[in-house]
Amino acid sequence: MAIDKETVEYVSRLAKIRLNEKELAEYTNQLDAILNHIKLLESVDTKNIEPQYGILQTVMREDKIADSLEHSQVLQNAPDVEDGYIKVKPILE
Amino acid sequence: MSLELQNLSIKNARKLLDDGTISAKELTQLYLDRIESTDKTINSYVTIDGEKALDQAEIADKIIKSGKASYLTGIPLQIKDNLCTKDTLTTCSSKMLENFIPPYDATVVKKLRNESAVFLGKGNLDEFAMGSSTENSAFNTTKNPWDITKVPGGSSGGPAAAVAASQAIASLGSDTGGSIRQPASLCGVVGFKPTYGLVSRYGLIAFASSLDQIGPITKDVTDCSILLNSIVGNDPYDSTSLVYEAPDYYKNLSDNVANLKIGVPKEYFVPGIDSKVRDSVEIAIAQLESLGAKVDREVSLPSSELALAVYYIIAPSECSSNLARFDGVKYGFRFKDGNSMWEELEITRQLGFGAEVKRRIMLGAYSLSAGYYDEYYLKAQKVRTVITNEFEEVFKKYDLLVTPTSPTTAFGIGEKTKNPLQMYLSDVCTVPVNIAGLPAISVPCGFSEGLPIGLQIIGPKFGEQNILNLAYAFEQSTEWHTYNPRIE
Numbered sequence: 001m002a003i004d005k006e007t008v009e010y011v012s013r014l015a016k017i018r019l020n021e022k023e024l025a026e027y028t029n030q031l032d033a034i035l036n037h038i039k040l041l042e043s044v045d046t047k048n049i050e051p052q053y054g055i056l057q058t059v060m061r062e063d064k065i066a067d068s069l070e071h072s073q074v075l076q077n078a079p080d081v082e083d084g085y086i087k088v089k090p091i092l093e
Numbered sequence: 094m095s096l097e098l099q100n101l102s103i104k105n106a107r108k109l110l111d112d113g114t115i116s117a118k119e120l121t122q123l124y125l126d127r128i129e130s131t132d133k134t135i136n137s138y139v140t141i142d143g144e145k146a147l148d149q150a151e152i153a154d155k156i157i158k159s160g161k162a163s164y165l166t167g168i169p170l171q172i173k174d175n176l177c178t179k180d181t182l183t184t185c186s187s188k189m190l191e192n193f194i195p196p197y198d199a200t201v202v203k204k205l206r207n208e209s210a211v212f213l214g215k216g217n218l219d220e221f222a223m224g225s226s227t228e229n230s231a232f233n234t235t236k237n238p239w240d241i242t243k244v245p246g247g248s249s250g251g252p253a254a255a256v257a258a259s260q261a262i263a264s265l266g267s268d269t270g271g272s273i274r275q276p277a278s279l280c281g282v283v284g285f286k287p288t289y290g291l292v293s294r295y296g297l298i299a300f301a302s303s304l305d306q307i308g309p310i311t312k313d314v315t316d317c318s319i320l321l322n323s324i325v326g327n328d329p330y331d332s333t334s335l336v337y338e339a340p341d342y343y344k345n346l347s348d349n350v351a352n353l354k355i356g357v358p359k360e361y362f363v364p365g366i367d368s369k370v371r372d373s374v375e376i377a378i379a380q381l382e383s384l385g386a387k388v389d390r391e392v393s394l395p396s397s398e399l400a401l402a403v404y405y406i407i408a409p410s411e412c413s414s415n416l417a418r419f420d421g422v423k424y425g426f427r428f429k430d431g432n433s434m435w436e437e438l439e440i441t442r443q444l445g446f447g448a449e450v451k452r453r454i455m456l457g458a459y460s461l462s463a464g465y466y467d468e469y470y471l472k473a474q475k476v477r478t479v480i481t482n483e484f485e486e487v488f489k490k491y492d493l494l495v496t497p498t499s500p501t502t503a504f505g506i507g508e509k510t511k512n513p514l515q516m517y518l519s520d521v522c523t524v525p526v527n528i529a530g531l532p533a534i535s536v537p538c539g540f541s542e543g544l545p546i547g548l549q550i551i552g553p554k555f556g557e558q559n560i561l562n563l564a565y566a567f568e569q570s571t572e573w574h575t576y577n578p579r580i581e
Contacts, residue, residue, distance in 0.1 A: 008455065015413060015458040016420075017451055018439040031456055033514050038469065040402045044476050051474030052481060053303070059332040073196035077424035088422055088434045 002035035003028065096120075098127055098259040099577040103168055103316040106262055110157055110167050117150040117157065117167030121211050124169045128213065128260045131580050134241060136233040137255035139174045140182045141214040153209040164319050164343075165210040171261035173252050174215035175222050176307070177296040178202050181212070185298050186230035187220045189425045189445035199296025200331065201265060201307050201324045208323060213261050217251030220447045221416065222272055222300045224248050225519040228510055229449045236506070237280060238578040239544055243503035246276030246519075252310045253280035258580055263311040263320055267297055269304045270404050271499075271523025274535035277310055278498035278547025281537045281576065283317045283564070284310045286523075288554050289530035290335035293328030301411035302333070304404075304527040313574050314536065314565040318342040321557065337555065345558055348566035351385035353492045353559065356392035361496035361522050361549075373539030373546045374497045377567065381495065384566050392494065394487060396480045400525035401517060403480065406460050406473035407528075412450075413457030419445065452513065481529040488553035493563055496522050498535040498547035522549060532557050536564045537573035545573075 008028045012019045019027065071084060080087040096115060109115045125143045132138050146169065153167035172178060175185045177195035179202075184190045198206060205212075219229035227235045227250025235250040237243040238258040245254040249266030253276035256264055266273040268286035277284025285308045292307045299305060309320035325339045357378060362371055382388050421427030421441035422434075428444055431437035446454070460469035487494065499519055509516040526533045531551055538548035548567070552560040568574050 003459070007459070011455050011459045011462065014462060015451075015454050016417075016435075016439050016442055017446070017454065018443040019451075023451075027452060027455060030452060030513055031459070034405055034456060034517075035459075037514055038402045038405055040399060041406075041472050041476050044396075044399060044472075044479065046472065046475035046479070049475045049478050051471055052478040053474060061329060069196050076196060077193055079421060079425070079427035079429070086422060089431060089437055091434045 002032050002039065096123060098123060101259070101262060102312050103165070103262050103319050106168055107164060111162060117153040117211060118147060120167065121146050121150040121169050121213070124213055124261060131258055131260060134236060134580060135238055135254050135258050135260065136235045137217055137251040137258065137260055138171070138214045139184055139186060139217050139232055139251065142181055142212060145181065146211050146213050149209065149211045153211060156209050163208045165205060165208040165323055167209065167211060168262055169211045169213050170205065171213050171216045171252060171255045171264040172202060173218055173249055173264065173266045175218055175267060175298045176202055176265060177298070178212065178215065181215065183215065183298070184232070185221050186218045186232055187446065187450070188231045189419050191426060193424055195296070197296065200293035200328045202296065204324055216249065216255055216264055219248035219250070220450050221298070221412070222248040222267055222269060223412070223449050223453055225271070225275060225516050226509065227251065228506065229447055231447055234506060237503045238580055239281065240503065242505060243544065244279070244506055246279035246499070246503065248272040249284070249310060250276045253277050253282055253284065256280070256282045256310050256312060257578055259577070263309060263316055265307060265324070266310045267305055267307050268527065269301050269408060270527050271520040273308050273310060274523050274533060274547070274549060275499050275520060277535040279503040279545065281545030281573070282310055282312060283314055283534065283536050283574070284308065285317050285321060285534045286526065286532060287321065287325065287557060288532045290333050291337065291339065291532070291557070292324050293326070293331040293334045295328055295330035299415040301408040302415065303411060304408060314561060314568050315343070315346065317534070318346050318561050340558055342558060342561055346565050347562050348569050350381070350563050350566045353386045353563060354490065355381060355386045355388045356487060356491035356494045357388065357390045358392045358394040358397065358494055358496060360394055360397050363500050363521055366497065366500040367502060367541060369541035370497050370500060370502065370546050373541070374548055377538040377548045378495055380570060381563065381567060384570060386563065389491065392487060392491065394483050394525070396476070396483045397525040399476050400480055400528050401521055403473045403476050403528055404524045405456070405517065406469050407477065409453040409457030410460045410470050411457070413454045413461065416450070416454055421445070449513070477528055480525060484529045484531060492552070492559050493556065494551040496549045496551065498522060498549040502541050502544035502546060526551055530554065532560055534560050534564050536568055538571070539573060
């Protein structure tokens, strides 16, 4: 097995996705199959090769003030709003 | 006004609009009628925006009358539903964004709006563009217009099916591992994925930022060049968009390919490829030779076989990071019956995302997590360099590469949903192109049992014009693009 149930459970906590027992079993099997395919890469010699982080460039621009969205537009899709603030349940117990 | 929409291209429609044969409003109504009569069968649209489309068409008509029309003024288009459209629902075909109304336009949408194009509505996709069949849409399964028991491909299955079924003159898609080219191939239309950075991704709801690119899905190569002209360009809102003076792809379109050197990489004729797909692509290659192109069939890109494994580390890793924003706080679905914010957040993501999205987020979170980062993510980024370098070497000798777009024709609905790895293999010929940031097109090159086959043409960075020219020369010398599906 490339991955076990405990690891999948741990990863689901990292990803902030709750899983039920059925999902947990299913994902363990499927992730295992995918990771086994990915093991193909182990055989590639990459000793002196630099990683390619996308096709990136450094972009600089002047720090100018420009138009941005109205406060109300920013909040228009929020599920719960009060007095111009986004509202959530308590974060600290 | 009666008009055969099935053979209508942007180029032809432009002529009819400009000489007054038809108004933009009449044309838009014809498309809305067509959608009305066919979309119960095809399901290519998530949102149909008839009223707004007619308003836009009315404005377009005024511009056309004043003689100030540009190429897309009054042209009815569909837009893939992961591109933000101001004040029009943008769902990503996800329950998570079922009610999301963007307060701004994606840059590509804004560019089309500035030309007074008409937006008929939003095209269905695999949820968050993750999939190869459009079966991962939270709302509808789009059907392949050539055979409604088959998938249209994905993730831009809605756009490809809509263009094939003449429910829009053209559409915009996005392509992370083949999501424009593979559905274009399976639906018998033209799909183009530009060089990474040529088109701004601002307002494209991100899946894998180092791989995503927006591009046209059209009836033919001429329309592809027209639509590409309208969407390219540097954008300060996308720091990965390139500063590059793009040529006029439409004006420079030429069927003279006599001096082009074409390579055929043998690894792309993978084990398990349909024999009819192989035959059609080989006949297409012979056709390119007869047009004067110089073809070498012995090209090798051995590392391309690693591309899928690299992709399934990099794309999920970037997706796990990009989709962290969907927390039910700022926008989108929220589960509201929890005891704390954290509980609500976890259940929001459990209920708001579909199975494939969750699978990829977890795969990505795993690849990036402590203890596994070097083994998976770093290793994948190094192999990515190997794949990219190999393409660069090959492009020192050849102008373009030709391959099948997908190893099979459209597969049955439900056929591959139980086995994610089998589904992923459908993108084996398209994924390497995204890994290396290259441009590529899919054009129709044959049929097998009534289902379309696609030819992929890959170019070096900024090789758009050569790709379009070879595709155009091929198209003009064959009849594949003239066939249309019959929809009952």
